[in-house]
Amino acid sequence: MGEITRRQFLRGSATGLAVGSLGAGCAQIMGGGEVGPKKGPRVVVIGGGWGGSSAAKYVRLADPSIEVILYEPNRTFVSCPFSNLVLSGVRPIDSLTFDYSRLQKHGVQVRHETVTAIEPASRRVRVGDKSVEYDRLIVSPGVEFQWEQVEGLAQNQDKVLHAWKAGPQTVQLANQLQSMPDGGVFVMTIPPAAYRCPPGPYERACQVAWYLKTRKPRSKLLVLDANQNVVSKAALFRAAWQAYPNLEYRGSNKVVKVDPTTREVTTDFGDKVKYDVVNLIPPQRAGTIAVQADLVGNDKRWCEVDHVTYESVKAKNVHVIGDSTIGLPVPKSGNVANAMGKICAVSVVHLIQGKQPPALPPGNTCYSWVNDREAIAVVNAYKIEGGKVVQIEQKLTPGQSVAVAQNAVGWATSIWHDMLG
Numbered sequence: 184m185g186e187i188t189r190r191q192f193l194r195g196s197a198t199g200l201a202v203g204s205l206g207a208g209c210a211q212i213m214g215g216g217e218v219g220p221k222k223g224p225r226v227v228v229i230g231g232g233w234g235g236s237s238a239a240k241y242v243r244l245a246d247p248s249i250e251v252i253l254y255e256p257n258r259t260f261v262s263c264p265f266s267n268l269v270l271s272g273v274r275p276i277d278s279l280t281f282d283y284s285r286l287q288k289h290g291v292q293v294r295h296e297t298v299t300a301i302e303p304a305s306r307r308v309r310v311g312d313k314s315v316e317y318d319r320l321i322v323s324p325g326v327e328f329q330w331e332q333v334e335g336l337a338q339n340q341d342k343v344l345h346a347w348k349a350g351p352q353t354v355q356l357a358n359q360l361q362s363m364p365d366g367g368v369f370v371m372t373i374p375p376a377a378y379r380c381p382p383g384p385y386e387r388a389c390q391v392a393w394y395l396k397t398r399k400p401r402s403k404l405l406v407l408d409a410n411q412n413v414v415s416k417a418a419l420f421r422a423a424w425q426a427y428p429n430l431e432y433r434g435s436n437k438v439v440k441v442d443p444t445t446r447e448v449t450t451d452f453g454d455k456v457k458y459d460v461v462n463l464i465p466p467q468r469a470g471t472i473a474v475q476a477d478l479v480g481n482d483k484r485w486c487e488v489d490h491v492t493y494e495s496v497k498a499k500n501v502h503v504i505g506d507s508t509i510g511l512p513v514p515k516s517g518n519v520a521n522a523m524g525k526i527c528a529v530s531v532v533h534l535i536q537g538k539q540p541p542a543l544p545p546g547n548t549c550y551s552w553v554n555d556r557e558a559i560a561v562v563n564a565y566k567i568e569g570g571k572v573v574q575i576e577q578k579l580t581p582g583q584s585v586a587v588a589q590n591a592v593g594w595a596t597s598i599w600h601d602m603l604g
């Protein structure tokens with residue numbers, strides 16, 4: 184994979200050295216300035232995360248005559264996959280942080296700005312007071328939190344952390360965990376499905392429990408899950424939790440209130456639970472721009488799309504990919520967002536060229552670390568039948584192992600390169 188070898192990657196992980204860039208040169212990253220009028224076909228992409236970066240790169244790979252403008256406010260990309268390992272101190276955040284310079288080498292114009300409106304009728308996006316035309320728009324804004332669903336949360340966002348978008352909050356939560364006195368209670372709350380990364384909270388529970396077991400053996404982790412049972416890889420996670428007598432799991436415990444002054448959360452049954460550190464993962468919906476542009480369905484949360492082209496069912500020439508979508512039998516995962524990005528790119532290029540897009544199904548492999556050395560995984564295979572994505576099979580690893588964890592490192596290394604390298 185070019186500049187990052189697996190050996191370097193592992194070394195970076197073990198010593199805390201930053202990987203930081205996918206072998207980036209020192210290409211200048213564009214900031215503001217005007218986008219000129221369209222001279223030929225143009226694709227605009229909203230969001231430089233898992234879906235958007237992949238889509239932007241693959242449109243350029245498929246047809247370099249198409250102008251691609253990617254809007255992403257963040258100057259660096261921080262990977263949510265593997266970010267639970269930052270909480271346990273197994274990995275430094277730098278090893279999950281990359282810049283966008285390689286995308287520019289593929290001819291993607293990366294602009295670190297926020298798209299403020301979508302105007303499908305005139306095929307334009309607004310970026311503040313600027314207006315930018317497109318032939319096709321690809322929207323991959325990820326998730327936004329429904330703060331209003333938990334009383335006391337909106338006004339306490341600086342104290343009650345989610346760490347569900349990897350970045351500064353991931354490091355802050357790791358610091359809170361490290362500063363917690365031995366004998367303390369760490370409370371983690373899981374929102375009702377659908378939410379970003381179904382197995383993610385349970386992987387996080389493993390990492391926090393592992394950290395407490397090895398560093399603060401008198402402490403406890405209490406997991407309050409709004410769902411009835413573990414949502415993903417349930418038997419494998421429950422087997423892994425045998426090693427963690429410090430972990431207590433309570434299903435059907437939806438948290439509806441948080442009070443940082445009394446350090447207490449309240450469930451929908453009225454039970455009050457005291458914490459020393461809380462990690463509250465709020466309920467979620469599609470990224471705000473998708474909601475504002477009314478790309479969401481009647482639930483006002485998620486966007487329905489065509490299963491082959493990812494064109495929105497509500498707006499022509501606007502394609503939605505990644506976590507913001509609903510209706511496909513796929514998890515909200517980085518692996519799926521990357522696959523959707525590539526498939527959508529192929530479709531968009533075909534449509535611009537006046538050709539019929541091929542019917543390509545996504546795939547998904549999802550790894551979860553259960554301690555500092557071992558992982559579990561699930562693989563989903565899909566096909567397109569009657570214009571819809573359907574699942575062919577799902578396979579789980581028989582148990583947790585070091586070998587699966589090594590595969591996870593290989594997966595991450597290659598998919599990060601696929602998106603941004």
Ligand SMILES: Cc1cc2nc3c(=O)[nH]c(=O)nc-3n(C[C@H](O)[C@H](O)[C@H](O)COP(=O)(O)OP(=O)(O)OC[C@H]3O[C@@H](n4cnc5c(N)ncnc54)[C@H](O)[C@@H]3O)c2cc1C
Pocket residue numbers: 229230231232233234235254255256257262263264265266267296297298299323324325326346347348349379380383470471472504505506507515516517518519520548549550551
């Ligand atoms: C703790 C954790 C662990 C995870 N582990 C895994 C894993 O092991 N494997 C896996 O496959 N997945 C995993 N995931 C899930 C994965 O991170 C998401 O599914 C993936 O990020 C979705 O990609 P996306 O493109 O939809 O959104 P994102 O990657 O979040 O990208 C959205 C981007 O859009 C930008 N944006 C939003 N609005 C605008 C706007 N108006 N203008 C411009 N830009 C905008 C945002 O800044 C953001 O960068 C994990 C998630 C978490 C939280």
